[in-house]
Amino acid sequence: MLIETKGLKKIYSIDGSETPAVNGINLEIKEGEFVAIIGPSGSGKSTLLQILGCLDRPTGGEYFFDGKEIEKYSDDELAHLRNKKFGFVFQSFNLLGRLSVLENVELPLIYAGIPELKRREMAVKVIGSVGLSDRVDFETMRLSGGQKQRVAIARALVNEPRIIFADEPTGNLDSKSGEIILEFFEKLHEDGHTIVLVTHETYLAESAERIIYLKDGLIEREEIVNHKSFRENKFSK
């Protein structure tokens, strides 16, 4: 099992009152799986993703990644984990606008201490795989939303991570760009990548193999997707 949580909790204390965002979640994700986490606003789906992505620490329960308990990890070890094993795709792209496509994609490799030439080679290859070979030296702030998200995907892939966490990756895109991004995720899954996708749109979640429905910080139900019916309905709205 790549990911396993037992009674995972995240409770925010604000002015003495406690607000549970994640309230005891038991979850298992296998290597190579494409899982969508869906739920209304405030259901705790983004918080769950942030904890699974080691961007935040849980306040209770246990989280095992690749069989190892994460709680014992130091901040530096978590940084190392994020760098080597995780790839992130955010709703708002989170690119450094003044840097070129290449420089943005290289960032995780810099922190991994990979030498410049090798770094460049790896980044150029992955930029090509998202169809942006002709934009390598462009400043990312000059790109369209869809292109920006493709740069973000390239950045998430460049370190050959074990798992990709995507938080509303099409949320800031028009439907056409959104469709292209979604197709990327499907292709990544076909290539064997493990993907965890957070969304509040059912039609997006249906591109995954399994959908986890979250409500009030708890798993309400899980569902295995019938891909035949999904293909027919995709982007019909």
Place this chain on the structure above:
Amino acid sequence: MKFRDNLKMSYSGLTTHMSRSVLTILGIVIGITAIIIVMSLGQSAQNLIVGEIQSMGPETIVVLPGKQPKGLSDVGGSIFGDSLKERDFKDLSKKENVPDAVNVGPVVFSQINSSYGSETYDTMILGVSPSMFKTFGLEVNPPGTLFGSNDVNEKSSVVILGNKAQTELFGNSDSIGEKIKIKGKNFKVIGVLIKKGQSSFVNFDDHIIAPYTTVQDLSGLKYFNRIAVTAKSVEAIPSVIKDIELVLRTNHKIDDPKNDDFYIQTQEDLVKSISSITDILTIFLGSVAAISLVVGGIGIMNIMFVSVTERTREIGLRKALGATNKNILVQFLTEAVILTVTGGVIGIIFGTGLTALTVVVLNKFAGINFSFSFPIDGALLGLFVSSAVGFIFGIFPARKASLKSPIEALRYE
């Protein structure tokens, strides 16, 4: 993460806000410029003064009239005091009175107007004994001669011209044997000094030199402005000073040293007191300049805090991509140090340039023989201080950046 990558990253962070970065380092540029100027001009001034004092030789002791000046208001005593008389000079010259002295000579000086034909020249006439030529290292161009003790005894109307005095009165013509007029009297030029430049606070090139008796007669003075005594060695100086004090107190009927109407200066005393004055001045002016460095440093800290807040999302992103706390700390610290060191280097260049310019101006227009050399000490100090300022004032903002939680930073709007 490699340091070169960190440098690149920090550089790119700074160039994103180029005009802000340039304005931020102004304080450091001004501070380092000021420190370099103060240090190198202070050092040049000290070298100049010490060099002049030492040109008389370390064995030379100068006796001055009046009480030892305690401040600027007392200096008049040593210029206008009339306590050093012919008798004092004669007694000090006696071997039995000051056995360790090898040379004793009086100095008188007076402001005069000299003329040759239609040419006139205002200058100082210095009256000395022949023994003083050696003390001051004075020589004349052949075929001129120096005057001797006969000229002193007979109050001969002979003068030796300094190089500039010769040019002012005679231009390029020969002056030896010619007569110049001083206070209506004729004086025969017997020699022209070999160009010497400034030494012992006196620029002999500018002046006219005559037997001291002649100058006393000319100016109606019955005293000396200085008596210079040369000890046989530096070690003999204390005993020579004791003997001089004994002779002068006896002659002046002084029982209590507090009532001394003369004072004695050794070259070492002078070097020490002048050096300590220039050192204090340098330190004082340097501290004033250092204040601007502190102000500049606070400016850097302020801008770095603004930058850290502005770039909170960037910090969160970098952490999400694998940057450790240390990576972030080093990145922001490097940015601060790049800023201050760049300011420091510009300051060193400006400071050196302005110092060179000042030296040229002083030499050309004020006739002060200042030497200029690249202030290596000052430059190294400037580099060290500017990087230290970057480090000290950059560490707090950088630490603040490094401790941000990745998710809180990413959520920051």
